[in-house]
Structures are given as structure tokens and as C-alpha cells.
Amino acid sequence: EPEVTQTPSHQVTQMGQEVILRCVPISNHLYFYWYRQILGQKVEFLVSFYNNEISEKSEIFDDQFSVERPDGSNFTLKIRSTKLEDSAMYFCASSEGETYNEQFFGPGTRLTVL
Amino acid sequence: ILNVEQSPQSLHVQEGDSTNFTCSFPSSNFYALHWYRWETAKSPEALFVMTLNGDEKKKGRISATLNTKEGYSYLYIKGSQPEDSATYLCASFGSARQLTFGSGTQLTVLP
Numbered sequence: 081e082p083e084v085t086q087t088p089s090h091q092v093t094q095m096g097q098e099v100i101l102r103c104v105p106i107s108n109h110l111y112f113y114w115y116r117q118i119l120g121q122k123v124e125f126l127v128s129f130y131n132n133e134i135s136e137k138s139e140i141f142d143d144q145f146s147v148e149r150p151d152g153s154n155f156t157l158k159i160r161s162t163k164l165e166d167s168a169m170y171f172c173a174s175s176e177g178e179t180y181n182e183q184f185f186g187p188g189t190r191l192t193v194l
Numbered sequence: 195i196l197n198v199e200q201s202p203q204s205l206h207v208q209e210g211d212s213t214n215f216t217c218s219f220p221s222s223n224f225y226a227l228h229w230y231r232w233e234t235a236k237s238p239e240a241l242f243v244m245t246l247n248g249d250e251k252k253k254g255r256i257s258a259t260l261n262t263k264e265g266y267s268y269l270y271i272k273g274s275q276p277e278d279s280a281t282y283l284c285a286s287f288g289s290a291r292q293l294t295f296g297s298g299t300q301l302t303v304l305p
Contacts, residue, residue: 122295123238123283125292171237171238179226180225180245181243182240183228183240185237188237
């Protein structure tokens, strides 16, 4: 069964460093998403991506964040200059459609900023 | 209701018991309600996507109902098994075109 994959599973970085989190969505899906969950808090929406551009983004998704689909398979989240408060579990998801379709989640990348 | 709220926060039941939990969500500008099952160290797995008032969906021993007018959904598990132990998340999709998640209900089924 097709699944969303994410790499790395765990990333440790120093404050101020750039990180790139990688995702491979399910191949025939058209919508891609990034979410994060800070320890002990709710899962939060960051951004959705469709047709090679950002569809929606939350207030969390500021200028420090960017997303890209560099080729036909990968979907990346870049954090330009990490802060301590960026430490969280980051989940990628994909879906066939936007409103009425289930989203398929990857296993997540745990980002630790020191 | 501005946020998505779930209750109870956690629940312990005996194997064979039936159980249910609640998700409350904003009823205005509502498009769809998602339920996910999330086992520790695994990806959240979609259970249901519900859109219409009065919708009822079923997958095996798990079923869900939706009331969009009052903004709530119930998830039912009949004859709970230890493998049902997981966190059950609901999320509302509205006119902001993003999923807003509840905190989840952590279910433990004791053998």
C-alpha cells in the first residue's frame, strides 16, 4: 500500500542553523501539507501546497519557513534560521483532493533545536 | 466554539467494553470533519471524513456520527480490543481551508 515517507526521522541542529525536512508524498496525490506538533500541544497546520504553489498557510508559517517541490516526488520544508521554539514533530501529509478527501500522514521528523 | 475540543482526554476500558468519545467543532463555515487513529510511533491513520449533517460512517467495530448544526461528532467503538489502544484525533476543515485538530482522546483497552 502506498505511503508517505519522511526523512530524517530525527534531526538535531543548533539554533540559527538552516534545516530541510524531506517528504515523499503518495505519487498520484495533488495536495501536500506540513503540520507540526510541539510536545504536549495539538497538531497545528503549517502550510498546504497545490499545483506548485502555496495554497494556504497559517500564522506560524512566517518568512523563516519555505516549501518546495524540487522534482516530481519530493516535497520539502525549509526552516531558514531555527529557533528553540521550532523544536517539534513535523508531519508531512498528502491527499487526492482538498476538502473531502482523507489526508495520508508520514511518520514525522522530530526536530530538536539546541 | 472557536476551537476543536475533544473529550475525554483519556479513557481506560476493559476488553469487550463499548466506548465513545466526543469532538466539538465550530459549526459555522464548516466543510468536513476528519477522524484519525494514531498509534504511538506510527503515522496518524484516517478513519473517516464526514461532511453532511446526520452522516453516519462505519469501519468494522468503529463508527462515527456527525451533527453539523450543533457542531459535534461522536466516535463509537464496539467491543473494544487491546489493539484499539491509540489516540483518536478529530479535525475540522472549514472555510479557512486548513485542518484544525483537537487534542485527541487517548484510549487504553485493558486485556
